Amino acid sequence: GKFVVFDLDGGDALVVSLRMTGKLLYGVDDVDERHVRGQILFDDGTALRFSDTRKFGRMAIVDAAALERRTALRRPKMPLHSSLGQEPLARGFTVAWLRALIGRRPRVAIKVLLLDQRAIAGIGNIYAIEALWRARIHPLRRAGSLRADEIERLHEAIRWALRKGIRLGGASRRDYVDARGNEGRMQREFQVYGRAGEPCPRCGRPIVRTVVGGRGTFHCPRCQRAPRL
DNA sequence: AGTGGGCCCTGTGCGC
DNA sequence: TGCGCACAGGGCCCAC
Numbered sequence: 001g002k003f004v005v006f007d008l009d010g011g012d013a014l015v016v017s018l019r020m021t022g023k024l025l026y027g028v029d030d031v032d033e034r035h036v037r038g039q040i041l042f043d044d045g046t047a048l049r050f051s052d053t054r055k056f057g058r059m060a061i062v063d064a065a066a067l068e069r070r071t072a073l074r075r076p077k078m079p080l081h082s083s084l085g086q087e088p089l090a091r092g093f094t095v096a097w098l099r100a101l102i103g104r105r106p107r108v109a110i111k112v113l114l115l116d117q118r119a120i121a122g123i124g125n126i127y128a129i130e131a132l133w134r135a136r137i138h139p140l141r142r143a144g145s146l147r148a149d150e151i152e153r154l155h156e157a158i159r160w161a162l163r164k165g166i167r168l169g170g171a172s173r174r175d176y177v178d179a180r181g182n183e184g185r186m187q188r189e190f191q192v193y194g195r196a197g198e199p200c201p202r203c204g205r206p207i208v209r210t211v212v213g214g215r216g217t218f219h220c221p222r223c224q225r226a227p228r229l
Numbered sequence: 230a231g232t233g234g235g236c237c238c239t240g241t242g243c244g245c
Numbered sequence: 246t247g248c249g250c251a252c253a254g255g256g257c258c259c260a261c
Contacts, residue, residue: 002254019255021239035239054238056255080256108231117256124254174241176254214233216252 001117001124003084005067013064015081016050021175022057025049028181053175084121088158093120095155102151106144112213113143114158123158125215126171126186126193131157133192138224139212145227164189192218 004024006014016024025031026048038059039049050057060081067084086093086101101120105113113119114128123131132139134157137150146154170176170184173194177183191201196209200220210217 017255020253022254052238053240054253054255056238058256105230112231115255126254171254173254215255 001122001127003081003117003122007064008061011064012061013067015060015062015067017058017081019052019054019056019058021053023051023175023177024179025051025177025181026179028179030181048179080117083118085117085119086121088120088122088162093155093159095152098155099148099151102143102146106142108143109139109212110137110141110143110146110154111139111217115213115215120158123162125217126190127158127161127165129193129218130191131161133157133219133224134160136223138226139210139217139219140229141227192220194218 002018002022004016004018006016008014016022018024027046028049031049031051035051035053036049037052037055037057039047041047050059058081060079062082066082086097102113105119108116111128111132114123114131115125129139131154135150135153137146137154165171165184165186168185168189169178169182171186171190172183173187192207195207196218197206199205200207200223203220203222205220205222207218208221210219
């Protein structure tokens, strides 16, 4: 999740993948210089700085037209930043589109599919978890096992989770701040993420932590029924 | 095709 | 207080 795309003069685009601890900072006074990995200096003397404690973040200049190109040439081999999937908040992200995606990847665990940036761009671990809780779908369900009504709920839940995150300025669990250095408020509104043992906001059953796709995962064992494996 | 582990890095929080 | 371990808004590569 968390790609930032700058359209540049001349048809190129600067793509930034923030990964775990990347931050773009502009007009922030108290920047910890130890973690600044690069900066863009402007003619007016201001600077956009890229701070990234864990050094996982990446930047690349790509052909902007390549970013727009849908479906064609989206090979697993090519660099991720030039093969991003559908934008979940764009018009093209419809229930029919999601159904078609699931039709192409029926055997993958639904949470793994949500986190696949070549399929859908920009859903991170927190938002996948929150969306699946909202849609009442277990993270390990095979994508192809979802019924039509479940796909509709998931479609709505993805947009709900992402819009909420944007409206609240992001989730500042420990590192994240926006370009002005301000923390977000999404972390206060987590329904299940990071809440193992606490009651489900919907039914009261204790939230369970598991690992899916190598990432910490939270779900309600009553609202999100486990598939038979 | 899909999954699981290691790895890339640095920092924090917890149990002992 | 100090140490060691697990874990963290992500993704790549490899073996199975």
